[in-house]
Amino acid sequence: MTEFRQILLIQLRRLGDVLMTTPAIRQLHKALPDAEITFLTEAPSEQLLQYNPHLSEVWLLPKKMTWGESINFLKQLRQMRFDCVIDFFGNPRSAFVSRLSGATTRVGFNFRGRSWHYTHAVTLQHGVGYATSHKLQLLEALGLTVDTKDLLPEFPIGVEEKVFAMGLLEQLGVQPGDRVISISPVSRQPYKRWPLENFAQLADWLIEQYEVKVLFVYGPGEQEFVDALRRQMRYEALPNYDPPNLAQTRALFEQVILHIGNDNGPRHFAVAADIPTVAIFGRPLAMNWTPPNQNKHLSFEFNPGCKTQCDYPNCQLECLNTPLMIVQEAIAKQLKALHNPLLSL
Numbered sequence: 001m002t003e004f005r006q007i008l009l010i011q012l013r014r015l016g017d018v019l020m021t022t023p024a025i026r027q028l029h030k031a032l033p034d035a036e037i038t039f040l041t042e043a044p045s046e047q048l049l050q051y052n053p054h055l056s057e058v059w060l061l062p063k064k065m066t067w068g069e070s071i072n073f074l075k076q077l078r079q080m081r082f083d084c085v086i087d088f089f090g091n092p093r094s095a096f097v098s099r100l101s102g103a104t105t106r107v108g109f110n111f112r113g114r115s116w117h118y119t120h121a122v123t124l125q126h127g128v129g130y131a132t133s134h135k136l137q138l139l140e141a142l143g144l145t146v147d148t149k150d151l152l153p154e155f156p157i158g159v160e161e162k163v164f165a166m167g168l169l170e171q172l173g174v175q176p177g178d179r180v181i182s183i184s185p186v187s188r189q190p191y192k193r194w195p196l197e198n199f200a201q202l203a204d205w206l207i208e209q210y211e212v213k214v215l216f217v218y219g220p221g222e223q224e225f226v227d228a229l230r231r232q233m234r235y236e237a238l239p240n241y242d243p244p245n246l247a248q249t250r251a252l253f254e255q256v257i258l259h260i261g262n263d264n265g266p267r268h269f270a271v272a273a274d275i276p277t278v279a280i281f282g283r284p285l286a287m288n289w290t291p292p293n294q295n296k297h298l299s300f301e302f303n304p305g306c307k308t309q310c311d312y313p314n315c316q317l318e319c320l321n322t323p324l325m326i327v328q329e330a331i332a333k334q335l336k337a338l339h340n341p342l343l344s345l
Helices: 015-020 022-031 067-079 092-100 131-140 159-172 196-210 223-230 246-255 265-272 324-339
Strands: 006-010 036-041 057-060 084-087 105-109 120-122 180-184 213-216 258-262 277-281 297-301
Touching: 006 022, 006 092, 015 022, 015 131, 015 265, 022 036, 022 131, 067 092, 084 092, 084 131, 092 105, 105 131, 120 131, 159 246, 180 196, 180 246, 180 265, 196 213, 196 223, 196 324, 246 265, 258 265, 258 324, 265 277, 277 324, 297 324
Parallel strands: 006 036, 006 084, 036 057, 084 105, 105 120, 180 213, 180 258, 258 277, 277 297
Antiparallel strands: none
């Protein structure tokens, strides 16, 4: 295998997908410890990588650039003299950047109309395994031996974010000794939203049965989901707050004992924070977004018979009909295991 010195990694957007590249970053750095590794992405994904110890630099690519900005970026790209580019994203823009980099080795997925930009076009094995393992397929194309057990995403944060999280919870009324469970009922995609009335009943049940405090996790423009949920509850959850940035949100998960929610970014943050999670899936396949062989991370999906041949939006989203009782039973087991450390998570 060639000993690359300057490596460019590309994953422009989608927070979950950027996090899914972090095991590949980690394994690449381990295999080539002397290489300078640069990661190219779009805002706000750089927040997921700002403390990543395996990267030399994180570049931000503006979503829109003037002609002059494009020329300056191309000059910067060529001046770096990358000898290897790995394009995890594989859209027309990232494929074009791969080509323009001038790198002699360019690895990407064999997507139609883009494969000619790469020297190594890899056919993605769809529907098989956790999404982080899909990213690792590109490393194998370079002749690297990947560790199929090293698949968990990585989202390091700093002391400043940890202090922020503790301060925010204190402002919201969390006292020393309180147990906090986070719930994220949000998603911008209708096919990922478990019914709000289910989340409302779930939150009431947790407060009544386990005497915990419930923290709703949401991002900018998503408070309407939480407000609608609150109107259906009998008990009070922790108050609303101004949505923090991504690293601060990740820090919040270090202060909670369990995370519950839809298939969304916060669930991936919670996995990276190494706390137990319970996720409810709709259209996406749960196996692709859940760490394998981990009882700590449970996922539930209802298959009306069309999960692998989805024709959304020509359906009634029956896949979101996971029964509340099944989710409650799983949460009860998670909480029992937390209460008794001898029980394996």
